[in-house]
Amino acid sequence: MTESTPPYTIVIGLETHVQLQTETKLFCGCSTKFGAPPNTQTCPVCTGHPGTLPVMNRRAFELSLRTATALNCNIATFTKWDRKQYYYPDLPKGYQISQYDLPFSYEGWLEISDPKDRFPPKKVRIIRAHLEEDAGKSMHDEHAGKADSKIDLNRTGTPLLEIVTHPDMRSPAEAKAYLTELKLLLTHLGVSDCNMQEGSLRVDANVNLHLDTPAGKVATPIVEIKNMNSFRAVEKAVAYEAERQYAEWQETGRKLGDPGVFKRTFGWDDVKNRTHVQREKEESADYRYFPDPDLVPVTVTEERIAAVRAGLGELPAQVRTRLEGSYGLTAYDSDVIVNQGRAFIEYFTTAADTGGDGKTASNWLQQDVLRVMGEQNLTIENYPVPAAALGDLLKLVRGGEVDTSRGRQVLQRMFDTGESAEAAMRSLGIEKVDESALVALCEELVAANPKLVADVKAGKMQAAGSFVGQAKKKNPNANPGRVKDLCLEIIARLP
Amino acid sequence: MALYQKTATELLGLLSSGQVTSEELTRAYAERIANIDKQVGAYLRVDVDGALEQARVIDARRKRGEKLGLLAGLPVAVKDLLTARGDLATCASRMLENYRATYDSTVVAKLRAADAVLLGRTNMDEFAMGGSTENSAFQKTRNPWDLERTPGGSSGGAAACVAADEACLSIGTDTGGSIRQPAALCGVTGLKPTYGSVSRYGLIAFASSLDQAGPLARTAEDAALLLEAIAGHDPQDATSINAPVPQYSQTVREPLKGLTLGLVREHFAAGLESETEAAVREAIKVYESLGARVKEVSFPHAKYGVAVYYIIAPCEASSNLARYDGIHYGRRTDEAKVAAELDAERKELLAAGKKREAETLDTSLVRLYRKSRAEGFGPEVKRRIMLGTYALSSGYYDAYYLKALKVRRLIRQDYDAAFQQGIDLIAGPCTAGPAFKLGEKVDDPLAMYLVDLYTVSANLAGVGGISIPCGFSKTGLPIGLQLQAPPLEEDKLLRAAHMFQTATDWHTRRPALA
Numbered sequence A: 001m002t003e004s005t006p007p008y009t010i011v012i013g014l015e016t017h018v019q020l021q022t023e024t025k026l027f028c029g030c031s032t033k034f035g036a037p038p039n040t041q042t043c044p045v046c047t048g049h050p051g052t053l054p055v056m057n058r059r060a061f062e063l064s065l066r067t068a069t070a071l072n073c074n075i076a077t078f079t080k081w082d083r084k085q086y087y088y089p090d091l092p093k094g095y096q097i098s099q100y101d102l103p104f105s106y107e108g109w110l111e112i113s114d115p116k117d118r119f120p121p122k123k124v125r126i127i128r129a130h131l132e133e134d135a136g137k138s139m140h141d142e143h144a145g146k147a148d149s150k151i152d153l154n155r156t157g158t159p160l161l162e163i164v165t166h167p168d169m170r171s172p173a174e175a176k177a178y179l180t181e182l183k184l185l186l187t188h189l190g191v192s193d194c195n196m197q198e199g200s201l202r203v204d205a206n207v208n209l210h211l212d213t214p215a216g217k218v219a220t221p222i223v224e225i226k227n228m229n230s231f232r233a234v235e236k237a238v239a240y241e242a243e244r245q246y247a248e249w250q251e252t253g254r255k256l257g258d259p260g261v262f263k264r265t266f267g268w269d270d271v272k273n274r275t276h277v278q279r280e281k282e283e284s285a286d287y288r289y290f291p292d293p294d295l296v297p298v299t300v301t302e303e304r305i306a307a308v309r310a311g312l313g314e315l316p317a318q319v320r321t322r323l324e325g326s327y328g329l330t331a332y333d334s335d336v337i338v339n340q341g342r343a344f345i346e347y348f349t350t351a352a353d354t355g356g357d358g359k360t361a362s363n364w365l366q367q368d369v370l371r372v373m374g375e376q377n378l379t380i381e382n383y384p385v386p387a388a389a390l391g392d393l394l395k396l397v398r399g400g401e402v403d404t405s406r407g408r409q410v411l412q413r414m415f416d417t418g419e420s421a422e423a424a425m426r427s428l429g430i431e432k433v434d435e436s437a438l439v440a441l442c443e444e445l446v447a448a449n450p451k452l453v454a455d456v457k458a459g460k461m462q463a464a465g466s467f468v469g470q471a472k473k474k475n476p477n478a479n480p481g482r483v484k485d486l487c488l489e490i491i492a493r494l495p
Numbered sequence B: 001m002a003l004y005q006k007t008a009t010e011l012l013g014l015l016s017s018g019q020v021t022s023e024e025l026t027r028a029y030a031e032r033i034a035n036i037d038k039q040v041g042a043y044l045r046v047d048v049d050g051a052l053e054q055a056r057v058i059d060a061r062r063k064r065g066e067k068l069g070l071l072a073g074l075p076v077a078v079k080d081l082l083t084a085r086g087d088l089a090t091c092a093s094r095m096l097e098n099y100r101a102t103y104d105s106t107v108v109a110k111l112r113a114a115d116a117v118l119l120g121r122t123n124m125d126e127f128a129m130g131g132s133t134e135n136s137a138f139q140k141t142r143n144p145w146d147l148e149r150t151p152g153g154s155s156g157g158a159a160a161c162v163a164a165d166e167a168c169l170s171i172g173t174d175t176g177g178s179i180r181q182p183a184a185l186c187g188v189t190g191l192k193p194t195y196g197s198v199s200r201y202g203l204i205a206f207a208s209s210l211d212q213a214g215p216l217a218r219t220a221e222d223a224a225l226l227l228e229a230i231a232g233h234d235p236q237d238a239t240s241i242n243a244p245v246p247q248y249s250q251t252v253r254e255p256l257k258g259l260t261l262g263l264v265r266e267h268f269a270a271g272l273e274s275e276t277e278a279a280v281r282e283a284i285k286v287y288e289s290l291g292a293r294v295k296e297v298s299f300p301h302a303k304y305g306v307a308v309y310y311i312i313a314p315c316e317a318s319s320n321l322a323r324y325d326g327i328h329y330g331r332r333t334d335e336a337k338v339a340a341e342l343d344a345e346r347k348e349l350l351a352a353g354k355k356r357e358a359e360t361l362d363t364s365l366v367r368l369y370r371k372s373r374a375e376g377f378g379p380e381v382k383r384r385i386m387l388g389t390y391a392l393s394s395g396y397y398d399a400y401y402l403k404a405l406k407v408r409r410l411i412r413q414d415y416d417a418a419f420q421q422g423i424d425l426i427a428g429p430c431t432a433g434p435a436f437k438l439g440e441k442v443d444d445p446l447a448m449y450l451v452d453l454y455t456v457s458a459n460l461a462g463v464g465g466i467s468i469p470c471g472f473s474k475t476g477l478p479i480g481l482q483l484q485a486p487p488l489e490e491d492k493l494l495r496a497a498h499m500f501q502t503a504t505d506w507h508t509r510r511p512a513l514a
């Protein structure tokens, strides 16, 4: 990609399918656990046996309500189930139970921003979010000239929330930011684990370009991109597709709305880093939607909507605002902390409250705690130093009881032994050096190093570092900052 | 009087007093079936050994003094579209010829819980689509009153087996009249309950918003017994009504005082055969003699009933039957043949230089769907799948399905208005005339669709209805009186039917079968 501003605007809309974290499927009692042997989590209902009937999983609807409310959606007081009809071996009933013209929620938004300020904060509008059942998985095994197709129906009937945005995103970074924020919200609410590898979160992107031409504004034909298995892949695929569409437009001049121009489906190849055509012409499939007569419509009262809203608690965006306001964090720092999830946020606030300063806590969490978590593959839940204990240490550091570098040793000891901050300091023999002893030590060092004194006086400030080094040798507990300050003061007083 | 000629209520008395064992009774029916069913063809399968085994278990439990269920030891026939674990459920279709259900339908589970003996499976129109049982892929069922005539349908086997004394209790299903119409044509009592009062779980769907299972029996008392056993809320059916089940078998003998019958003007108009009209009017007089008042009411939307029904039912059917695709269960066409066939077609096209056509030939999957369904379904089922698929297609949905739903609401409003005017029950003919000849309407689907004229509205409105014998034609064919009640007032239907049956003896007449 060139660095200069491209002569077009990318227009992106995203459709995400999110698997809800329910114990059981949307319309039967089968488990939704991932990874079981094929066809072991099925029953007559989800395999579409004759005579079976669906019964709605109330938990799935509850989680959907929470999500849609958090996405600022309107909640329909009356919603129904529709059958989307098509033939496919992974769809045992010959139809998917979904929601067509009366989704349970519509017209919401999710605010995105970029801590790196590549784009100003904006609200991505959500057209609708609806609940539907997943299909099974087909596995095609073609070897020895004989095509062998296998179907695993474990996933059939798993609750999916489909969230569709308006084409409001204007760059790959915005698309990624939307997905990141959405995932954060969903995991924060505990409605989905958003594991893309296990298919709990699937993204399709609708992309085209808007161009200013001498003949006026034109748009390129819309392409739907599928098969993107990470947010990074979405970012790359959208960027690739924008360039591809621009090149295609320059070559063919084909525009949206031209006769013979259809929406096409492209797949993303993560190895070759390119998109490729999957379906040349989006067939105008007739799904013959109609209300599922086996299910009753769902009514939601205003009281219930209010209760769901009240029960949401603080959402990630609100947490960020709070961390910036009450703890004085930068947008970047609050973003890092909030992105780590609920438990980490709580860890931070406890450490900051006990330690007495947000900025210090944020630094220690990012530079020490997160680093160790990464190195040792820990989560904050099994990180062995309790938040309050870290807070105690931070208080000691801030009070000058221990300097930052020795503080790190203390934290390491706390991590290794489970000792409190004070106990770890004692174990390491760290104690605060009395100010008069420190003054005496510094006077001694100044007297003994005329060469260094001359250097300092000549403005070579690195000489001051040598005093610190010598002081630490004589007394490891000597606070380096204080030693430096004292030495400089003493030297300044010298005639 | 032979055992098999007695009513279920009488038999229950003999069983509980120890005069008869369930095994003896089951054997009596098995013998009766063996003697007579070659002529009637009511049963698709009779499980004599299985039934005797169930009977012996119940007898043993009775001997030990255990408390038994409502139907303790009574044999029951079940229409072949309700699933029973491990048993075939064919829907009288080639498609499900070898389909063995893996679970019990709620109705069957309730029959087992009531200690009924599951005697066998009755014939029907394929997937319950039809009014003469001639759409069964397997066999004809004949009307016991005239073997050249139809027993009606789709629950033709369910009605004929009761009429021919091959069962005293029988389960049918009614989507547009499929219990009441064959009950009328066979001279037995058949009740379609309020939609949602009997669970549809395990009832292999024809039209989900209309299907309802119900009892067929010789008398209202017996029907009350069977309904009480199978009705009730089922958490596995989202459309099931959550209300306690009244003790129909206890209340059925209480006469209704101050009964007001409503006669629908439109039900006594052109098309109704005079003999049938006379018998029905005579039956109304019987009620008047029992103290009932009669009021005429108008159902202005009744005339749209059949049209609305033949939009809604095929639409739902086209969707419900999509699952029979040859992939998961049921009939699958010969895959090797499909492959060979496609291969040959491809070669032929290529040889003719038709490269484009060769490329756009069916995939083997699509051909598998096509052939499995073409082979598995009979003509009437295909007709309705096509009707429904068409009516639900984009561009037609509003004009057909949506419009039909609106008229359906108006039909329900006709009922509501009548019941609000103080009408307790709607009374009228169940069918326009008595049983027609086998083969008479098979080539005229529209004529066949009109056999539901007086019965479809109850399904569209979701209300209950009962058909009881109220006379005979000069040629000796039974005529049925239909009563319809407000939602969940089956007790009124049964009590009114019982009142009639205590004043008349039409229900006791028997066909002369050799």
Ligand SMILES: [Zn+2]
Binding pocket: A025, A028, A029, A030, A041, A042, A043, A044, A045, A046, A047, A157
């Ligand atoms: Zn299941």
